[in-house]
Amino acid sequence: MDYVLKTHNLCKYYKNFKALNGLTMNVPKGSIYGFVGKNGAGKTTLIRLVCGLQLPTSGDFELYGVRYSDKAISKSRRRMGAVVETPSIYLDMTAVDNLKQQYRILGLPSFDGITELLQLVGLENTGKKKAKNFSLGMRQRLGIAVALCGNPDFLVLDEPINGLDPQGIIEIRELILKLNREQKITVLISSHILDELSRLATHYGFIDSGRIVREMSAEELEAACRKCMRITVTDTAVLARVLDNMEVNYKIIDDKTADVYAKPNITQLSLALAKDDCEVLSVEEHDESLESFYISLVGGGKHE
Amino acid sequence: MSKLLSAGFVKLFKSTVFYVGLAFMVGFPAFVVAVRFVDTLRYPEYYAEPLDGFLNAGLMFIGVVIAVVVSLFIGREYGDLVIRNKLIVGHTRADIYLSNLIVSMTGGIILQTSYLVSAYTLSRIFFGPFTIPKAEIIKMQMLGVCVTAAYSAIFTLIAMLIQSKSAASVTALITAMMLFLFGMTVYQKLATEKFTNNPELYENAFIGVSEDDNNGEEEGYYVKPSLTGLKLRVYRFLDDFLPSAQADQISECVVPEHWDRFVMYDCVIILLTTITGVFVFRRKDLK
Numbered sequence: 001m002d003y004v005l006k007t008h009n010l011c012k013y014y015k016n017f018k019a020l021n022g023l024t025m026n027v028p029k030g031s032i033y034g035f036v037g038k039n040g041a042g043k044t045t046l047i048r049l050v051c052g053l054q055l056p057t058s059g060d061f062e063l064y065g066v067r068y069s070d071k072a073i074s075k076s077r078r079r080m081g082a083v084v085e086t087p088s089i090y091l092d093m094t095a096v097d098n099l100k101q102q103y104r105i106l107g108l109p110s111f112d113g114i115t116e117l118l119q120l121v122g123l124e125n126t127g128k129k130k131a132k133n134f135s136l137g138m139r140q141r142l143g144i145a146v147a148l149c150g151n152p153d154f155l156v157l158d159e160p161i162n163g164l165d166p167q168g169i170i171e172i173r174e175l176i177l178k179l180n181r182e183q184k185i186t187v188l189i190s191s192h193i194l195d196e197l198s199r200l201a202t203h204y205g206f207i208d209s210g211r212i213v214r215e216m217s218a219e220e221l222e223a224a225c226r227k228c229m230r231i232t233v234t235d236t237a238v239l240a241r242v243l244d245n246m247e248v249n250y251k252i253i254d255d256k257t258a259d260v261y262a263k264p265n266i267t268q269l270s271l272a273l274a275k276d277d278c279e280v281l282s283v284e285e286h287d288e289s290l291e292s293f294y295i296s297l298v299g300g301g302k303h304e
Numbered sequence: 305m306s307k308l309l310s311a312g313f314v315k316l317f318k319s320t321v322f323y324v325g326l327a328f329m330v331g332f333p334a335f336v337v338a339v340r341f342v343d344t345l346r347y348p349e350y351y352a353e354p355l356d357g358f359l360n361a362g363l364m365f366i367g368v369v370i371a372v373v374v375s376l377f378i379g380r381e382y383g384d385l386v387i388r389n390k391l392i393v394g395h396t397r398a399d400i401y402l403s404n405l406i407v408s409m410t411g412g413i414i415l416q417t418s419y420l421v422s423a424y425t426l427s428r429i430f431f432g433p434f435t436i437p438k439a440e441i442i443k444m445q446m447l448g449v450c451v452t453a454a455y456s457a458i459f460t461l462i463a464m465l466i467q468s469k470s471a472a473s474v475t476a477l478i479t480a481m482m483l484f485l486f487g488m489t490v491y492q493k494l495a496t497e498k499f500t501n502n503p504e505l506y507e508n509a510f511i512g513v514s515e516d517d518n519n520g521e522e523e524g525y526y527v528k529p530s531l532t533g534l535k536l537r538v539y540r541f542l543d544d545f546l547p548s549a550q551a552d553q554i555s556e557c558v559v560p561e562h563w564d565r566f567v568m569y570d571c572v573i574i575l576l577t578t579i580t581g582v583f584v585f586r587r588k589d590l591k
Contacts, residue, residue: 014589052391053590077394084392085591088385092320104314105390107307146389 002029003062004154004186005050010059011210012045019045021210022059027188027203032180034201035190036294042210043190044085047158050188051082063154078106082156087143091132095123095142098131102149113151121145121175137168144175155179157189161196169196176200194290208298225293228259230286238278242269259286308395308403316377316411325373329362329415333423341430354434355427356557359441362419363448363551364484367455370412371480372473374459377411378404379469387590397586405460405578412456413449420445440559447554447563450570454547455480457574461581467591487548494543497536545569 005027012020020042027033037043048054050061052073061068063076089098099114118124121141126134131142140160147155157176161169177200179185191197197204204221206214216224228251233239236252243250246269249261270280316322336358381387381404390400424441428434434441459476466472543549544565553560560566 048589048591051388052394053388055587055589074394074396077392080392082388082392084385084388086385088388090315090380090384090386093318097318101311101315101386102389104311105307105395106393107310147392150393 003027004029005061005063005188007046007061008059010046010049010061011057012042012049012054013057018210020049020056020059023207023210023212025205025212025215027186027205029186030180030184031203032176032187032189032201033203033205034197035188035205035207036192036194036197037190037207038192038298041207043192043207044158045210046207047082047084047156047188047190050156051080051084052077053084078150079152080154080156081144081147081149081152082158083140083143083147083160084156084158087139087146089131089139089142089146092130094128094130095126095134095145098142098146099149102146106150108150117145117148120148120178122171135168137164137171140164140168140172141175144172148179151183153183153185155185155187157187159191160189161191161193173200194294198290206294206297213297221290221293225290228261228286229263229283230257230259231283232257232281233273233278234281235276235278238273238276241276242272242278245272256281305399305403308390308399309406312403312407313410316407319377319380321373321376322411322415325369325411325415326418328369329366329419330422333358333362333419334426337423337426337430344431354431355423356434356436358427359420359423359434359436359557360444360448360555362416362423363451363555366412366416366419366448366452366551367480367483367548368477369415370408370452370455371459371476373411373415374408374456375463375473375476376469378408378460378463379466379472382467382472383469385591391590397588398582401460401464401582401585402578404464405457405581408460408463409453409456412452416448416452417445420448436557443559443563444554444557447550447560447566450567451547451550451554454570454573457577458483458547461577464581464585465588483546483548486542487546487550487552490539490542490546490549491552494539497539545573547573 003026005025007023007025010020010023011018023042023046025046035043035046045054049056049068050063052068056068063073064079066072066076090101093101095118096114099117100111103111103114115124118126121144123138123141123145126138131139134142144155144157144160147157155176160172160176164172173196176187176189180187187200189197189200198221202218204214204216204218205212230253231239233256236255236258239258240250240252243258243260243264246264248264251259251261253259266280266283273280337355340355387400391397424434458479462476462479463472466475543553544562547570550560550566550570554566
């Protein structure tokens with residue numbers, strides 16, 4: 001698999017505080033990588049390092065196969081765009097002027113494509129309105145437009161929906177999906193709004209206390225979180241045999257409990273179990289959300 | 305770096321703070337010439353003469369003007385967080401620092417030159433040609449450019465290393481005021497020293513000063529030199545080294561005796577601040 005970003009044992013210390021503590025993660029090419037963690041877990045720190053705003057204390061990362069300490073990293077960085085925390089835009093400039101300024105910074109020979117970029121983010125009708133008079137959502141979209149100047153193929157978004165209203169959240173989500181599907185842009189998106197991430201991400205990295213505690217694809221996560229029936233019986237060995245005969249997916253939790261990933265006929269199941277002297281003690285619907293999965297990964301400790 | 309310079313100059317020439325500075329540097333001589341012209345109409349016997357001494361007076365406060373303009377101009381990069389956009393797309397920190405320095409220096413030199421052009425043109429129109437030879441005016445302008453470049457380097461250092469726009473502006477302004485006051489103190493101490501070490505000057509200049517304690521006798525006019533030995537050498541060095549003290553000397557509208565040292569010291573200031581600035585900025589954690 002090709003990776004856009006690979007980090008290895010990355011550490012970043014601020015005096016005695018370990019913001020990143022041996023973080024290792026891999027962002028596959030073409031993915032929307034949801035970077036999940038609570039406040040203070042190290043999400044923004046990692047993004048700052050990747051964007052070159054700060055240097056790691058130790059460890060290593062590669063962007064398009066180029067180590068961060070190599071001179072060629074400048075060329076790799078030209079292939080990325082980012083919005084870190086709040087959008088980086090000139091507040092006393094119009095949307096068009098902001099994009100022109102970014103075009104100059106990139107050294108692009110003409111301003112071709114600015115209209116299309118503004119259309120893409122839905123800011124084509126802002127005219128002479130300055131960015132300081134934009135709503136939060138408009139600023140966020142302008143920030144993304146600035147990040148998209150120069151046609152990057154890796155977009156880093158740090159908490160892009162923070163503070164947005166529901167309409168704004170939907171717009172940003174649609175935009176990210178469009179960029180990923182139509183322009184094949186790899187997106188690294190950090191958030192602690194898990195429900196929103198679950199609508200976007202194709203891959204996940206769960207971070208806690210500066211470390212990745214689990215990396216998985218959306219399919220793996222779905223499997224881990226899918227709806228099931230939690231059945232408690234007197235003997236799960238019998239239950240397993242019966243479920244195998246019924247060709248139903250299940251997972252044995254312990255000698256009395258199992259999760260069944262289907263909705264079998266309870267009467268038939270009970271009768272089949274009863275034949276082998278196995279009693280059904282309880283049946284309940286069990287639905288592990290992304291949220292509870294996350295809590296199970298990082299623990300429900302104090303929120304920083 | 306050419307891309308950063310292109311973006312930087314466009315930003316400079318769209319910057320409100322730059323145009324406010326420019327208006328001040330052009331408007332101040334216009335105001336002084338207007339006031340002086342009114343005085344000339346009232347008292348032609350006292351004021352109707354060329355304004356030689358006014359030509360380089362702008363250098364006296366150029367430090368404060370550059371402090372405000374540069375700190376707000378560069379501070380905006382941090383305030384609007386747009387400095388990130390340069391780093392994210394792969395520009396090196398050294399390039400970012402140097403491009404900001406070059407843009408700031410150019411802006412400063414435009415401001416300083418605009419004062420000279422305004423003062424020269426208006427004075428000539430209303431008070432006739434200057435008595436100073438043109439070659440000397442050009443030479444002093446070149447020295448003024450060096451002083452301005454040194455000031456720009458100092459304030460670029462401050463603005464680039466302090467991430468808060470307001471904190472950078474306050475620090476730059478305080479630094480400019482300190483430099484101004486320190487330069488003025490050095491300049492005046494040495495001016496006094498010139499008198500005290502030159503009886504021909506002070507005999508006529510200080511008549512009556514020491515009457516209180518010496519009954520008007522000749523010896524009573526003697527003022528003991530306060531600057532001697534190492535202290536005097538340090539003051540003389542500072543007078544040539546500090547941009548503010550250099551500005552005080554150039555503003556007398558006479559090409560200073562040690563003008564070559566001015567150029568050398570300004571280059572030293574620019575080099576030292578730039579090397580320090582690039583070194584620290586390269587290691588700085590940005591938010």
